[in-house]
Amino acid sequence: MKEELEGLRAQGAQVVPGGVSFSGGWEVCYAANLWSRIASRTLWRVGQFEYGNENDLYAAVRAIDWPDYFRVERTLRVNVTAQKSPLKSLEFATLRIKDAVCDRFRDAGGRRPDVERANPDVRVHAFLEGARGTLYLDTSGEPLFKRGWRAAQAEAPLRENLAAGIVMLSGWRPDEPLLDPMCGGATLLVEAAAMARGRAPGARRAFGFEKLAVFDSALWEKLKREAQGSSSEADLGLYGSDTEPRALAAARRNLAAAGVERWVQLEQADVLERSAPALAGVMVMNPPYGERMGSEEELARFYPRLGDALKKKFAGWRCHVFTADLRLPKLIRLEPSARKPLWNGALECRLYEFEMVAGSRRRKPG
Numbered sequence: 001m002k003e004e005l006e007g008l009r010a011q012g013a014q015v016v017p018g019g020v021s022f023s024g025g026w027e028v029c030y031a032a033n034l035w036s037r038i039a040s041r042t043l044w045r046v047g048q049f050e051y052g053n054e055n056d057l058y059a060a061v062r063a064i065d066w067p068d069y070f071r072v073e074r075t076l077r078v079n080v081t082a083q084k085s086p087l088k089s090l091e092f093a094t095l096r097i098k099d100a101v102c103d104r105f106r107d108a109g110g111r112r113p114d115v116e117r118a119n120p121d122v123r124v125h126a127f128l129e130g131a132r133g134t135l136y137l138d139t140s141g142e143p144l145f146k147r148g149w150r151a152a153q154a155e156a157p158l159r160e161n162l163a164a165g166i167v168m169l170s171g172w173r174p175d176e177p178l179l180d181p182m183c184g185g186a187t188l189l190v191e192a193a194a195m196a197r198g199r200a201p202g203a204r205r206a207f208g209f210e211k212l213a214v215f216d217s218a219l220w221e222k223l224k225r226e227a228q229g230s231s232s233e234a235d236l237g238l239y240g241s242d243t244e245p246r247a248l249a250a251a252r253r254n255l256a257a258a259g260v261e262r263w264v265q266l267e268q269a270d271v272l273e274r275s276a277p278a279l280a281g282v283m284v285m286n287p288p289y290g291e292r293m294g295s296e297e298e299l300a301r302f303y304p305r306l307g308d309a310l311k312k313k314f315a316g317w318r319c320h321v322f323t324a325d326l327r328l329p330k331l332i333r334l335e336p337s338a339r340k341p342l343w344n345g346a347l348e349c350r351l352y353e354f355e356m357v358a359g360s361r362r363r364k365p366g
């Protein structure tokens with residue numbers, strides 16, 4: 001993510017717990033929202049303080065000139081995340097922060113903004129770490145993985161930003177074939193196509209920064225116009241398959257909604273049976289995992305057969321399997337050439353790479 005932000009001319013990008021901090025003007029902020037494929041949200045830091053109890057918290061939040069940031073007509077939501085905070089109730093802390101923001105508005109003009117939980121105009125995030133608090137305004141609004149193309153839900157879809165990260169980590173280049181043989185709703189394929197075409201992931205959605213007082217609509221229109229001009233039309237070799245007709249129907253709808261269906265060939269096939277669509281290429285997949293998608297025993301039977309299928313039919317391919325099942329390398333009986341830790345929400349996962357070279361990389365049994 002650091003590299004992605006540096007590419008958007010962010011200054012001082014630095015990996016910090018839970019994200020990457022950076023500075024820059026509004027152009028960098030708008031560009032980060034429009035172009036980041038892997039961030040979940042872009043937050044603007046508006047205050048930092050020390051506190052010991054709810055009263056300190058209230059006073060620190062009220063000291064900020066909120067009417068300078070957004071108009072009283074905007075609806076508001078406050079989110080609080082805390083780690084080792086001395087406060088007893090997060091709910092009460094949230095209420096106090098909300099009251100402090102609203103009271104500041106009332107002092108300034110006699111009115112308070114309304115609170116709206118589901119679809120607020122403005123989101124205030126407070127992070128309380130020990131006795132230190134930081135306040136942010138959310139410039140993204142809805143999280144950035146909501147790109148606006150998902151038309152159909154297949155089972156257990158990946159989040160769009162995680163899918164984009166997996167494709168990036170696979171090292172796939174757009175001139176290589178890419179296959180997802182367990183494609184479900186085609187999240188990986190949509191993100192790969194958008195990446196290869198240079199499509200801005202945020203081109204079709206609204207953002208939180210549009211509701212802030214400092215919104216520069218001329219600058220935003222300029223960035224959106226520039227984003228439209230950058231798409232290339234060269235051919236792509238993207239392939240998807242799945243055993244489930246329902247998954248393929250969802251994949252078709254999603255690819256069409258994202259406007260990338262003409263670059264992706266879909267077919268109904270079992271990953272254990274299908275052949276490779278090209279002599280060499282990159283495979284990405286996330287097999288079913290956990291109770292919801294099949295029992296442990298079923299998966300324990302499936303993985304060795306998957307290993308055999310990759311070995312027999314995909315020599316010359318770099319195969320990437322994303323899973324929360326850390327037994328995978330042992331069960332698939334292939335030696336990973338790389339294993340990259342990733343988080344799917346709170347679930348620790350791995351992206352395993354298996355370089356399929358005819359006759360090698362076989363893991364010794366046991």
Ligand SMILES: C[S@@+](CC[C@H](N)C(=O)[O-])C[C@H]1O[C@@H](n2cnc3c(N)ncnc32)[C@H](O)[C@@H]1O
Binds near residue numbers: 155182270
């Ligand atoms: C976790 S989902 C994939 C989700 C997908 N990455 C997405 O983001 O939408 C796993 C998919 O594997 C498919 N599947 C299960 N067994 C299969 C097999 N033997 N061959 C091909 N697909 C299979 C399921 O139908 C399901 O759509």
